Amino acid sequence: NILIIGACGQIGTELTFTLREKHGRDIVIASDIREGHDNLMDSGPFELLDATDYDALEEVVAYYEIDEVYLMAAMLSATAEKFPMRAWNLNMNSLFNVLNLAKEKKISKIFWPSSIAVFGPKTPKENTPQNTIMAPSTVYGISKQSGERWCEYYHNKFGVDVRSIRYPGLISWKTMPGGGTTDYAVEIYHKALAEKTYTCFLSEDTSLPMMFMDDAIRATLELMESDSGKIKVRSAYNVAAMSFTPSEVAQSIATQIPEFKMTYEPDSRQAIADSWPSSIDDSEARKDWGWKSVFNLEKTTQDMLKNLSK
Numbered sequence: 001n002i003l004i005i006g007a008c009g010q011i012g013t014e015l016t017f018t019l020r021e022k023h024g025r026d027i028v029i030a031s032d033i034r035e036g037h038d039n040l041m042d043s044g045p046f047e048l049l050d051a052t053d054y055d056a057l058e059e060v061v062a063y064y065e066i067d068e069v070y071l072m073a074a075m076l077s078a079t080a081e082k083f084p085m086r087a088w089n090l091n092m093n094s095l096f097n098v099l100n101l102a103k104e105k106k107i108s109k110i111f112w113p114s115s116i117a118v119f120g121p122k123t124p125k126e127n128t129p130q131n132t133i134m135a136p137s138t139v140y141g142i143s144k145q146s147g148e149r150w151c152e153y154y155h156n157k158f159g160v161d162v163r164s165i166r167y168p169g170l171i172s173w174k175t176m177p178g179g180g181t182t183d184y185a186v187e188i189y190h191k192a193l194a195e196k197t198y199t200c201f202l203s204e205d206t207s208l209p210m211m212f213m214d215d216a217i218r219a220t221l222e223l224m225e226s227d228s229g230k231i232k233v234r235s236a237y238n239v240a241a242m243s244f245t246p247s248e249v250a251q252s253i254a255t256q257i258p259e260f261k262m263t264y265e266p267d268s269r270q271a272i273a274d275s276w277p278s279s280i281d282d283s284e285a286r287k288d289w290g291w292k293s294v295f296n297l298e299k300t301t302q303d304m305l306k307n308l309s310k
């Protein structure tokens with residue numbers, strides 16, 4: 001059976017629905033530190049679970065006969081800057097708990113999300129390669145870089161089958177993101193429909209790697225379903241779909257909502273965004289397990305506005 005930790009989050013929610021559709025509702029156990037939306041809670045088994053509590057996690061794994069874990073719980077970049085020690089504790093101890101369950105052979109496969117946040121100000125910003133300078137300047141980025149090292153160590157040392165992706169900023173309509181720097185790219189669609197205007201917390205020319213959630217979920221499942229022998233990277237794979245600036249997404253919305261107006265008031269999240277790449281080279285993922293994105297900005301805007309208008 002499959003356990004999703006952090007099932008109420010932006011990615012966790014979509015993974016829960018997709019995996020339940022694929023495998024059946026009772027094969028996929030959703031868990032989080034607090035209950036989520038009714039549509040998630042009504043879609044199958046749910047457990048309240050603190051991912052940093054090893055004994056509680058071990059009990060859920062034994063009770064539901066879990067063999068695969070998707071660890072989606074984390075504190076994201078903006079919030080982690082406000083609570084560094086809480087972020088480190090959650091992001092790292094939840095990972096150690098899951099890696100150690102696999103080392104003890106209590107589970108057989110792990111997905112753990114990394115992020116383009118592992119790159120820092122010294123990293124080449126255009127077409128950032130799989131292997132390059134990584135000196136993240138954010139708490140969140142440091143935790144993701146350390147997590148990548150630990151995943152690779154547990155794979156090489158103990159044969160743990162852990163797989164990971166450096167997600168770009170993710171755009172989705174089913175849930176709101178929580179405390180990230182790329183959250184503007186989700187909020188903007190809600191505000192465009194509700195108020196025809198949005199005040200963006202990043203400057204208009206801040207280009208960041210982004211991906212529509214359908215592509216991110218498909219990348220995750222394609223990686224998890226690949227033969228183990230094909231996976232040459234056991235830290236985390238670069239994956240890419242598109243890069244855009246706030247002004248480009250505003251223009252894309254204006255083609256469907258002509259009266260849409262954007263204003264800019266950069267805040268502390270600007271410094272986080274400035275430390276990240278503007279585009280990513282995902283040739284390793286393409287080569288090793290056939291990754292290919294589908295959604296560009298135009299299709300993303302169409303899908304977001306269509307689903308949020310329902």
Ligand code: VAH
Binds near residue numbers: 140170
């Ligand atoms: C964040 N959405 O903004 C996350 C992600 C690349 C960005 O890691 O913190």
